[in-house]
Amino acid sequence: MEVRTSRFGTVNINEDRVITFSKGLLGFPRHTRFCLLEPGDDACFFWLQSMDDPNLAFVVTDPSLFVADYSVTIRAEQMQELGLAAIEDAQAFVIVNKVDRTLTGNLQGPLVINTKTRQGEQLVLAEKRWTTRHTLVQLGAGIQAPAAMSA
């Protein structure tokens, strides 16, 4: 199916790439259908593109690429909402922001996706350890060891 995007023009995706956030994302309650665009096979970053609004897209990444000890706690009720039968079926992403020349990840509000049903939800973590602006990587800085990047 075709998806119109302001960043990449019109792209063709398989329907199995459509992810439904039935509650939307915080601040975007009406945008419920997204697809995950992969700019290249070696990509650390992906685009979570709205299916309904070409202008709405978020850069997302797997936080474990940058923060080795990050994990997401999920309650039984939240697993039920997502139709998660097993925790192994879940995949977590975080939304990426750019602050000056630093990419930051919102580790306090991770996106959890049921990879079987492709239902997603943005969780709110109670743990104070993870912030909405966790430093991931400096732009143009080249390779850094993930251990040196924790905020």
Add this chain to the structure above:
Amino acid sequence: MLVLSRQRDETIMIGDEIEVTIVDVRGDKVRLGITAPTKVAVHRKEIYEAIKRENEQAASLAKGTRGATAPMPAELQALRTNGLPKRPGIRGPVLAGLSRLGTSLAPSERASERASETPENRGTEISGARTAFSHESGPKSG
């Protein structure tokens, strides 16, 4: 907004299942103890607001008031050229075709979350002026 006056150790009920108890009042701080079914999420409002703001800025190409914008495709491309941390291997499930992802998820029962909290921070502490149970002091910023 419904405004109720309560004293220390007094409780209000919200519906049949949610109880909010005034644990302590000290200066401009009120400590609340909240008992709710696990299906009800209880969070400080600032956390929701912060996540919402980050979402809005991450979707915006214009620099927001808090100084963040969406990264541009070219910038991410340049990062790739420079090299990024490589995943040691595949861990956990993946979305179709996304084979290098693996943040772990841990199941949690609210009871066990609470067990790890000290008695000191078990109550949710919020600024008194923001609650409907505030004592007489005026609004405080921050």
